[in-house]
Amino acid sequence: MNAIARPINLLDLDQAALRAFFGSLGEKPFRAQQVLKWVYHQGVTDFAAMTNLGLELRQQLQQVAKIEPPRILSEQVSADGTTKWLMGFGGGNAVETVFIPEPNRGTLCISSQIGCALNCTFCSTGAQGFSRNLTTAEIIGQVWQAAQSLGHERNGLRRITNVVLMGMGEPLLNFDAVVPALSLLRDDLGFGMAAKRVTLSTAGLVPGIDRLRDTIDVALAVSLHAPEDRLRETLVPLNRKYPIRELMRSCADYVSEKHKRTVTFEYTLIDGVNDHPEHARQLVKLLRRLPSKLNLIPFNPFPGTRYRCSPERRIREFQGIVMEGGLIATVRKTRGDDIDAACGQLVGKVLDRTRRSQRIREQTQRI
Numbered sequence: 001m002n003a004i005a006r007p008i009n010l011l012d013l014d015q016a017a018l019r020a021f022f023g024s025l026g027e028k029p030f031r032a033q034q035v036l037k038w039v040y041h042q043g044v045t046d047f048a049a050m051t052n053l054g055l056e057l058r059q060q061l062q063q064v065a066k067i068e069p070p071r072i073l074s075e076q077v078s079a080d081g082t083t084k085w086l087m088g089f090g091g092g093n094a095v096e097t098v099f100i101p102e103p104n105r106g107t108l109c110i111s112s113q114i115g116c117a118l119n120c121t122f123c124s125t126g127a128q129g130f131s132r133n134l135t136t137a138e139i140i141g142q143v144w145q146a147a148q149s150l151g152h153e154r155n156g157l158r159r160i161t162n163v164v165l166m167g168m169g170e171p172l173l174n175f176d177a178v179v180p181a182l183s184l185l186r187d188d189l190g191f192g193m194a195a196k197r198v199t200l201s202t203a204g205l206v207p208g209i210d211r212l213r214d215t216i217d218v219a220l221a222v223s224l225h226a227p228e229d230r231l232r233e234t235l236v237p238l239n240r241k242y243p244i245r246e247l248m249r250s251c252a253d254y255v256s257e258k259h260k261r262t263v264t265f266e267y268t269l270i271d272g273v274n275d276h277p278e279h280a281r282q283l284v285k286l287l288r289r290l291p292s293k294l295n296l297i298p299f300n301p302f303p304g305t306r307y308r309c310s311p312e313r314r315i316r317e318f319q320g321i322v323m324e325g326g327l328i329a330t331v332r333k334t335r336g337d338d339i340d341a342a343c344g345q346l347v348g349k350v351l352d353r354t355r356r357s358q359r360i361r362e363q364t365q366r367i
């Protein structure tokens with residue numbers, strides 16, 4: 001007797017995998033195109049409604065497959081229009097997904113893991129510990145749900161024009177689930193986004209950046225936060241494994257002539273820690289030969305943090321120095337802070353398996 005296989009969630013499959021799936025059912029690969037259009041263009045998850053598939057195939061799909069996005073547990077809309085959803089995956093785990101509307105674009109910030117294992121000292125996700133990787137279905141499903149909730153194409157205009165993997169987690173530590181999700185974002189039969197509109201943000205996992213370079217075209221963002229190793233180690237512990245020199249080599253390769261890509265460096269400005277004019281001058285030396293942009297992010301405080309945001313005056317001074325040095329630098333506007341939707345404030349529900357959140361709670365109680 002055959003063991004009863006669990007239905008496969010088709011949101012886990014990018015176009016190549018979906019073609020292989022239909023092949024395994026003895027169907028023509030173009031079935032994949034039909035299903036992708038239903039799911040990502042029409043927002044349909046019920047096989048019965050996929051009228052161009054033929055009754056028998058529809059019935060077979062109902063047996064062996066499902067299309068199951070995460071569940072929206074709550075939705076909050078900020079005074080500035082920023083929208084935040086809590087998306088649940090069963091088992092008590094949830095992540096936050098944020099939509100940031102601007103006059104000429106709409107950016108969706110999604111998560112790649114539940115919690116994060118990297119423990120960057122200025123990030124609230126780090127303090128919550130790590131539960132598990134998200135599946136491809138759970139990653140692309142955040143975009144699918146947000147698109148449904150916003151009305152993806154309203155009056156012929158796309159609401160979500162850009163997607164950034166800057167929510168919870170380190171996407172390059174979940175490479176195998178993240179890449180098919182990126183591929184569905186890029187695919188015309190999926191969300192059809194240009195490479196520069198899909199940004200993967202990493203804390204600097206060098207082997208992951210190198211692998212990504214050879215795998216798919218997306219925009220890269222690197223969380224730098226310090227111009228030299230000693231300081232960076234205190235903010236991003238991963239720097240001990242992949243120091244700045246190696247990181248710069250990897251970024252330079254990512255944007256090399258052959259690949260024609262850009263890299264954005266993120267630099268969170270923390271009062272008295274990494275915001276001195278000397279840091280700005282060191283940053284100029286580090287980045288001036290690399291075709292890149294610098295995104296300065298005012299630190300967003302969260303309960304229990306020992307850091308503070310740099311004063312406005314120092315942020316402007318810092319920006320002035322790096323721009324005079326020839327870098328392209330913008331200061332990120334804080335959005336949605338009235339609903340705790342700003343960078344590093346996303347919490348979700350992490351069933352921490354590292355017990356880090358408990359240790360941190362104990363430490364803060366002792367202080």
Ligand code: SAH
Nearest residue numbers: 123169170201202203223266299300343344
């Ligand atoms: N692990 C990935 C993606 C998640 S973090 C990475 O490190 O890039 C997304 C961005 O938010 C990073 O640049 C991160 O450094 C920044 N960030 C985290 N906590 C922050 C905080 N409290 N204030 C401002 N920016 C923060």
